[in-house]
Amino acid sequence: MRIGKLLRSGRVIFYIVVMATAILLIASQGIKTGLDLSGGTLVKLELDHVVDDKTMADTTRILQTRLDTLGVVGVVVRPWGTDKILVEVAGIDPQREETVTKILSEQGVYEAFIDGVLAIKGNEVVRVDPERITSGLSGFKWEVPFVINSDAGVHFAEVSTGKKGHPVDMFLDRPANSLLVVNQKIYDVFTAKPEDLALPLKDRLGPDIYFLVVAESLTPENVTMLESLKGKIVKVLIIGDDTYIPTAAEKQMRDMGLRVERVVDERKIEADKKYDETYLRTITGLLDSPTLNIEKPDPKSVEYVVEGGARSRDDAIQQAERIKTILRSGALPVATTIGGKSVISPLLGSEFVRQMLIAGGAAIIFVSLLIAFRYKHWNITIPIIMTALSEATIVLGIAALIHWSMDMPSIAGIIAAIGTGVNDQIIITDEVLVGEVEKDRRKSVGKKVQSAFFIVFSAAATIVTSMTPLAYMGLGSLKGFAITTILGVFAGIFVTRPAYGRTIEFLMKEEKKR
């Protein structure tokens, strides 16, 4: 066998390189599966109307910011077409689902505090202007100008007088009128004095947030305090899981008729780290604390600027965008409603994947048998099947590269692509073989492969043309299908089909020589 000659063909080398890359990518990046396969909760949000890319990006960012700040870990918000948003929540815990649903269906509340005194409320912000980015010696400076109403201007001047250098604490969805139940360790973090002019965090949260330190269970003093707070608070937030606050205490409070929620955060506080910002932010909704930079505020002024610095332009833009989001109270540029919800148990997801693998394997075996029966040659059957598998591998490789999550429609797309791939292989093979036995002897094998390619290309062009609009049209639900189909067809046309053509040419020439 002069197999070496085949392996030196450019098309075959290209195929081998692409395949190796795809396999490496899959091995290193892994394939992300959509929640419909891995299990989880999907919330489908409908926008009021079709929006442009910018508005879509703003909307998803605001939702993501709100979910992140409220401590819901592992939620991904992504655009789904041009008038829908998909919120993917890992896991199927009903409590989490409820929290997410609540956040998604409520308007956010913005508040700014200076040393624990309310300075600006979200509804006082009249306008937020586009950010300004300027480059300076030490990097990039960003500014977000905003306008508040005149009453608020007077109030802000009052509160901020003499506070230059103090932080302005910007909260989104601060847990107002609530009692935070914490253990000693977390309480220490809340009361730790930062190095700058700022007060300990506990004293910056506003007067309507109370603290209770609990060790094992509630002491009689605790109970008295809770009783006295009853009309003042709307809910009790227990911070941390049961290694922080035992369930016994939780039960006691529930029995007292209090509305109790547990805030569990996967990020734990390190013992030696006194001031763990992310953790505190999560609990209190504190998003940012720019420093006040005004000596003597003018009560008549209604225009203010939040500013900051960053090393790169991208960072500056990102930080400014974040501040804009906060100042707008997380108000969405377009109204949304929850249009639908799916809960898929992880067990079902893996069962489905298992079934697909079995079905795929069985389909390959039966299709191979049929092809082998038709051509009576394993050295034709094997390349045909290998080509089909290669196309699936290449599509998965690309999916791994661009971190595309494989959901059910995407898998259907791969199946569609493989199907047309096998069809193309059959066309090429027949073109070469039939000519062999019948009159078309004068035509060289290469010519025959070429004429088969006319049909193959035409078929591919039809599929790609009909699927491309689907991939771009903002059809959320069928996009994955269209994209994997197109990728599969391209993988076939540019990589595997040429290699297969060369292989079959080679095999036929070998046959002739014998």
Added chain:
Amino acid sequence: MNILDWIVEQDYRKLFIIPMVLLASLGIFLAFNGVRLGTDLKGGTVLHVEDVSVDSSKVESDIKSLLGKEEVTVLSLRSVGTGKKGMQIEMPPLTDEETRKVKDYVSHEFGEAKFSIDTVGPALGKSFQGEAVKALVIAFIGMALVIFIIFRTFIPSIAVIMCAAIDIIETVGFMSLFGIPLSLNTVAALLMLIGYSVDTDILLTTKVLRRKLDTVDERIKGAMKTGLMMTGTALVALIVLFAVSTSQVVEQLAIVLIFGNAADILNTWITNVGLLKWYVERGGKK
């Protein structure tokens, strides 16, 4: 005598009757019966449970009384290939509260089950409907354009496009007949069908119009050998898929494509062949 020889030698005007009768009967049935919309297109809640054996009438009456709603259907599913069982409960769109009730009932009856719950509000369903129709129309137009560009002759191009259209009409008619709902998944199947359908038609048309060797009948026979093999492999794969899966999604996708491909055999090798022969015999003029 070879079956292919026999078919090719028949008077195609007589053979035409078969696909036309099928088209007319399925078309008329579809026109009167319409096609059922899946819950994702009309709105509703579907609970799917895997790996359980159920008494569907008991579950149905339990859930009806639980929700106080009459529009509850329970289907028990069974995989032909693996013997695995499952259940699917279709309900009108439920609120979170109602969903929880049903979920609690299911976990109480069947333990820690492999399940999924899918709720689509009526408005979202409407929006999906729009997407589905748009997708089909656009894919079809895209296909038609490319076909015209490839062949640049009117009648052969129209023949290919017509065959794809007939495939789709017949397949939707079949769905109507067997109560298979039109859902996002079956729409995906219909989109695939457009691709599979034109594959064989392009093969046929290219061979007949672009090759000069052999008689027209011989060229048709050659194309038919290849084309039947193509459709055959697709059918084998789909039948396996249908037999192995207990997932309603996969089963519906597979069964729709099985029928679609079967319809395509008739339409390519009788309807399209007939039209092409007629075109060539008239001297290949437009």
